[in-house]
Every structure is written in structure tokens, then in C-alpha cells.
Amino acid sequence: MSEPVPEIETFYDVMRRQGITRRSFMKYCSLTASALGLGPAFVPQIAHAMETKPRTPVIWVHGLECTCCSESFIRSAHPLAKDVVLSMISLDYDDTLMAAAGHAAEAAMMDTIEKYKGQYILAVEGNPPLNEDGMFCITGGKPFVEKLKLAASDAKAVISWGACASYGCVQAAKPNPTQATPVHKVITDKPIIKVPGCPPIAEVMTGVITYMLTFDRLPELDRQGRPAMFYGQRIHDKCYRRPHFDAGQFVEEWDDDGARKGFCLYKMGCKGPTTYNACSTVRWNEGVSFPIQSGHGCIGCSEDGFWDHGTFYDRVTDLTQFGVEANADQIGVAAAGVVGAGVAAHAAISALKSAQSKTQTKPTQSKEEA
């Protein structure tokens, strides 16, 4: 994808500097290979790449969000993974964790952009609200959307972390008061990898970023722009409760006998049958569990529009039962159409709203309206 930049040290140099041992490094490489679904033969290849390639600089910015993606990210599986990945990408600019503050922090971002023009990856957590010229999310005195566009202009690729950046998430739920808008609607001239989920699984995040840094290219994406290696199957396909679904054994109410026996949660509103994600295989919090294992159905948080698809405890009604398989691409195409229409409607509504607000006076009139 690009020429190596000689002045940047290699991943391995960075790791050595952080005091990570060779043994741990090799363990990390094999863990990464298995997380990516690659065989043991790829371990030396990953190790070699990390020893010889200059590390890729990363700028990590936060828009309208809740920081859950960062929270998930810093809790990756291997005790070392987070260290390695943190040092590897070095987060040249990250406004939640970095040392600098205030204007010095803003200057650090500009420095990184200048220094690594065209070389860095832009990781976006959250999304820009476009209503009222972006005034609902101001960082450094400017609307976040401007910072996003600026940081994206010289990026090699963009990662949309989580449901916010990928699709909008709950803050974009009707009536989407701030017109929260996913990244790909604002940045249209860069390769964008969507890593949806609220938040995404830590191992998925590190897996995606390691793949990009190691192989210097984007992972294979599905039609929605998600890495196929993690979003190729439905939760339902690999769910450990699937045999109970097939046998017609369901939880009928909370903490009933079926719940104690681990029966299927479909009737409790589980969205596993329509959700593409790796929860049922990779699991959460270092492989400990995932929502269905804790007795609560999947809410489908890695799917576009999950926040506006009726209540989270409604049964999935459009499920094609038994034997008929749909793939993510087909479902994705249908969903994309719906979203397009939704955005147009929102644009119209917010234009109308801003026209109305000009006539509002502060503070009494709106009280009467309400």
C-alpha cells in the first residue's frame, strides 16, 4: 500500500523499548494468528512483518460517543495484547489516554498529520452530529465534524470503531436530535473499515488493527464494509444454545426452569438469528461469556439500525425458520436502502426544525408548547 518510511521505528523496536520479551512477542504473534483465523504457518510471517516493518502511526479521535469502544479495546484477551497493540500503534494522538492536554494536545494531532502525511490510520470512535452546523459536539472550539474531515484528509485509511461511527447507534435513534451521522456519510474519499458493535469485541478490534498493521492492507470486507473474518456468521449460527432452538426448547420467562437449563432465548427477544458478529465464538471479557450466556438475549448491536427496530424484547418476526440461509450481503443491501431513506427524512425534518427554532424565544415560550 505504501513505501516504508525510514524514520519510523519497527513494531518490534517499539515493543522491545516497552520491555516486552521475545517469548511474549512470539506468544502474541500466535495468538493474533489464531484470532485472525490463520494457521500456525502464518506465525513466522506475522513475526517477520513486525520485526521489519515500520510501525503505522494511528490517530484516534472521539466524536459523539460514550467511550465504550476505548474501554473495550484496552481489555484485550492476551494480557500482553493490549500492551503490544498500544505500543505498536503508539496512539500518536488519543484524546482519552494521552499525556498532553488542551492546546498542546491539539498541536500533537497536527504534528502527527504533518509528520505522517498519507501514512497514518485514522481511528474514529463516535460520530459527528451535523445538526446546527455541528454545534452539539465541540472539541477545541470547533465542531467535531471539522476535526474529523481534517484528520481524514491525509489518512491512509479510516477505521470506524463501533456502532456510532459505523451506523449512528442509539444517539441516532428517532428523532435523532443532533443528527448524529455515521463516518462514511461524511468521509467519502477514503477506504473505511466498519467495526460495528456496541462496543465491538476487544479481540475483534485488536485483530483488525493487527491485520492492517501486519499485512499493510485492509482485511477482506463484506458489502457493508465489515471485516468478513469477524462478521461472516450470525450469532445464532455458532450459539451454544442453538440445539435448544432446533429442539423447540425455549425460555418462556425470566429465571424459569428453561432459563436455568440454558434453553434458547428466542422468545425473550434474542436477535442472534439476524445479527452478524463474533460474540458466540470469540466471546467477551477475555472469552469469559457473552450476553446470551448470561441469560439475556442478543440485542443485535452490531447491526445497522438496531436501536430503532421495535423494542429489544420483541421477538424477531422476519426470521426465516429452519434451513433457509441468508447472508450478510443480502440482508445488508436491504438495510442500506432503509438507511438512505431515513437520512433523507432526517435532513428534511432538521431543516424544518431549525427554521422553527428561529422563532423560539428563551425561556418561556417553549414551556407553553410543551
Add this chain to the structure above:
Amino acid sequence: MSDSTLLVGPFNRVEGDLEIRLEVSGGAVRAAYANSPLFRGFEPILQGKAPMDALTITPRICGICSISQSAAAALALAEAAGVRPAPQGALIAAVLHAVENVCDHITHFNLFFGADFARPAYAGRPWHDRAVARFTAMEGSAMRACVEARAQVLHIVGLLGGKWPHTLAIQPGGVTRAPTARDRIRMGSTLTAFRRYLEAEIFGAPVEAFAALSSAQAVRDWSTGDAGLFMEIAADLDLATAGPGPGRYMSFGAYPTDDGRVFGPGLWVDGGLAPLDPGLIREDLSHAWMLGEDAHPEAGQTVPDEMMRAPGYSWCKAPRLGGRTVETGAFARQVVDGHAAALELARDGGGVLARIAGRLLEIARTQILMEQWVAAIRPEARFMDQVTLPENGIGAGLVEAARGSLGHWLRIEDGRIANYQIIAPTTWNFSPRDAQGTPGPVEQALVGAAVSAGEETPLSVQHIVRSFDPCMVCTVH
């Protein structure tokens, strides 16, 4: 130093976005204005939704205190339905919530707050080398140990709640997961490992020893672990007198179980404890970019003033209790619960040291509580009762998040959410001025903070602001 205005922000190493305007003269802050520049509109989004959806939507206000939000939503729904969660369900909810709160405390201490002492500006201080080794952002040894310990102890949330952040397990009637005897053993060993981390890294002594400190002097004299390093730094920089709050502390009471709230509710005012009346809460909108009138959250509205007109300067409303500002947080909780050392620290005037000490006391006490709760789990018991929500009703869910008092006020009409109002801990602490012109707690705490010539982001200001552990994404939501 001549009069000047400083704009400090974006403030990093806090959760979310924050900008503070300072009026400086004579080498000190004379007035401060806290702006929460991020608004998403969760309250209007919740209107018209099915009431149970609050359990999924409200946690997404914040990725760091999502369990607090979910616990508050569950309590509000339970109150609307007129039920209490199954006792063992409440116990599990307490375990889930306590793990998150303790994780937030150690994250704050190591990642957000401690990093400021590693700054080059402090080079030459007797403790600086040790602070650099322990607290340097993203590299210090304490940060690494903390991130790892946190990931380990969150296994308990993984086990009981399926995932963290944005755990779904807590419901009005209890929790979705009935733990087995094996889970109980596993959680016990996870807590033992976490105790080892706390005792080796943070306290350098048994947690019981720190929890049992009975005077302010004993806290300030603590010398082992990173807690000791902090006390040494605090003495050198005089952090005990930096950033005093309003001197009124509020707590809704933490961890509702069958035997009541484990850390008791109340108000500490005028040097003594008093009962708390949540009916006295009003949200003042005079300096917020919000339209409408002051109201109790049960009747409150969230209508953003899209023109962002003056005198508004923040999206944050200004909650007041009986017309007065109150400080909330771990320290407030320990004061209101009557911990002897915390009470003395409050009488000494609060401030940066007291807020950090409050968190450390709470970490130590909560570790002991979590061990007791896990031992009290009865796998054969019921963990969730069936709850039928009314077509019309109201409910309030008052809990204590890591950063302080969190309230959800819910009104259901015709089976749908008619109104939903949320006041988060940082809404209290980082509120703007009210109609009387009284500044919010942090705005007041910053008055008098030292500003050296040429400082654009004064260190004293950073210590004071971060001592509150602000969570800006919760503040406005």
C-alpha cells in the same frame, strides 16, 4: 500578573469533552465557567419508546459507567411497577455495580489523575522520578498493572452480565443470570487476585488496614503503595487545601439490598449529617443552552436551545438541592456513610486530597464488601421476579455511580415512556451557574487556584478538575 482569560480545553484524560473558561488575575483564578460541549439528546430519544428499552438505551450514555445507568433504569422501572427485585438478584446487581465502581476508581487514580504528576514541570521534586516510573501516560508501570487487574476483575461482570461495557443483565425484577456454585468459586478466586493487586500496588498493605483508618491525619500519613506516593506528593504540593468544594455532600446511598443501602443515603451540611429529600431537587436552566423553566426532574424537559443563546454557556443543566449546590462522589459517599476519616477530612475543608482519599477508602471497603457478597450468593435462590409494568405510572431510580449520585426519573403513559429525565453525578459537580449566579461546585472549587506566568493549561486547574473524576458524556447525555 495582569488580568486575562484562559480557555482550557479540550480537557483530555476525562471521560468525554470539557472546556473551562478561566478569568485570571494576580496569579490566581478569579472565576471559572465549565462548558460541557457534547449533547446527544438521550432524554428526547427515550420519549415514545417502550419502557423496558430504557434498560438498553440508557447504559449507552456512558461506556465507563454503563452498569450505573442500567441499575438506575432498572430501579426506576421497578418503582413504576411497585416491586422490589428478588433479594438474591439485588445482591448480584450490587456485585456487578461494585466491580464497575471499583474499576472506575482505579482507572481514575492511575490513568486519568496520576499522570499529571509525571509532568516535566515537576522535575526536581523528590518524588518526581517515582511518579514518572509509575504514572507516565500509557507507559507507567502502575498504569500497566491497573489495566491488567481491571481486565481480570471484570471477568466477574463477564460471568454475571455477559459483557462489559453495556451489560444487559440487570432488570427491574433482578438479574438474568442465575449463578452456579462453580461461578461463585470462580468469582471468589478472581476477587482474591484483585485483592492481591490492591495490596501489592495501591495500598502496600492489607485493604483492611486502609479501610480502618480513623483520622484525617492517619490518611495523610499513609506511606506505602501508590496511595503512599500520592500522600507524599499531596503534602508537597499542598493538595489538601486545593480545590475545596461547596462543603455540602450528597449521596443517594449505594447498593440497595434487602437490608437497605450498604453505604447509607443522606446529606452532610453545616458540619453534620442530615436526611436527604430528593423532592427538593430542581434543575435550573438559566445558564444552560436549554429552553423551558426550572423543574423537579419528574416534570423536567430537555429542549436544547439550538441558537445557543447567552447567558447560556453549557449544555449542562444546573441541578440544585433546596436551591444550593452540593458535591457528590466517592468522598461524599464516605462522608455521608459516616466513615470517621472521611468526616474529619470534610471538616478540614475537603479538597483534592480528600476526594482522592475518599476513592481510596471506598476501594478498600468495597473489596471487603464484594468478598462478603459473593460468599452470600445462594445458587438455589430466585434471581429474578416477574414484573408487569403498568400502562401509566412514575418511578425514580436513585443509585450511586462511581462519580456520585445518579438519578433516573421516568413517567409511563399508555404503555410508553412519556418523559425520562436523568441527572448524572457530573451534572451536579460540573453544573453551570444558576439564576442566583451561584457557580457550580467545580467552578467554585477552581477559584483561587494558582496560575503561574505563561501557563496556558494551569497544572493546579488540572489537578482540581480531575480530582472530581468528571464524566462529561454522562453530564449532558
